[in-house]
Amino acid sequence: MHIQFLNPDDRNQWQILWNGYLEFYKSELPDDITNLTWNRLHDPLEPMYAFGAYENGKLIGFAHVLLQRSTWAKNGYAYLEDLFVDPNIRGKGTGSELIKAVYDFADEKQLDRVYWATQADNPARRLYDKYANESGFVQYRRK
Numbered sequence: 001m002h003i004q005f006l007n008p009d010d011r012n013q014w015q016i017l018w019n020g021y022l023e024f025y026k027s028e029l030p031d032d033i034t035n036l037t038w039n040r041l042h043d044p045l046e047p048m049y050a051f052g053a054y055e056n057g058k059l060i061g062f063a064h065v066l067l068q069r070s071t072w073a074k075n076g077y078a079y080l081e082d083l084f085v086d087p088n089i090r091g092k093g094t095g096s097e098l099i100k101a102v103y104d105f106a107d108e109k110q111l112d113r114v115y116w117a118t119q120a121d122n123p124a125r126r127l128y129d130k131y132a133n134e135s136g137f138v139q140y141r142r143k
């Protein structure tokens with residue numbers, strides 16, 4: 001298994017995982033939003049990046065990252081918005097490798113923070129606790 005930037009040719013494989021991710025969150029997105037997101041993830045003018053975990057050429061997971069300015073720091077932050085691994089291949093370190101790849105990417109860019117949010121009861125927190133500290137902040141949303 002290795003991690004690399006998501007290959008723009010792998011839209012079909014990504015779509016299957018993306019559908020699984022939306023299902024995990026019991027969510028649906030209009031196709032035009034999914035298309036927009038896919039295109040932005042591959043647009044060099046957009047501050048959005050996608051990493052893919054590949055096993056024998058097959059896409060088995062992804063991490064999507066957004067770069068942000070900050071009023072509190074010089075180089076800004078990376079927001080890890082989406083993380084997903086094929087349910088059949090979980091527990092083998094793929095999620096860990098994706099997080100580490102995001103950390104390496106952030107270090108290369110000398111970013112000041114990598115952060116993400118998750119639901120309080122997500123079992124993935126056991127994984128996250130190995131790599132980061134829970135901030136104590138509570139997220140509020142208008143919509």
Ligand SMILES: CC(C)(COP(=O)(O)OP(=O)(O)OC[C@H]1O[C@@H](n2cnc3c(N)ncnc32)[C@H](O)[C@@H]1OP(=O)(O)O)[C@@H](O)C(=O)NCCC(=O)NCCS
Nearest residue numbers: 024083084085090091092093094095096118123124126127
């Ligand atoms: C979170 C996720 C990406 C982890 O991928 P992974 O390849 O299984 O991660 P790893 O193999 O590196 O780490 C597994 C660890 O994560 C924890 N974990 C994460 N999700 C888990 C789950 N659903 N059930 C049990 N443990 C889970 C365990 O502590 C496990 O550690 P262990 O093997 O020492 O028990 C994957 O479970 C997933 O896609 N979950 C659904 C989507 C999701 O929750 N995304 C994150 C949204 S914030």
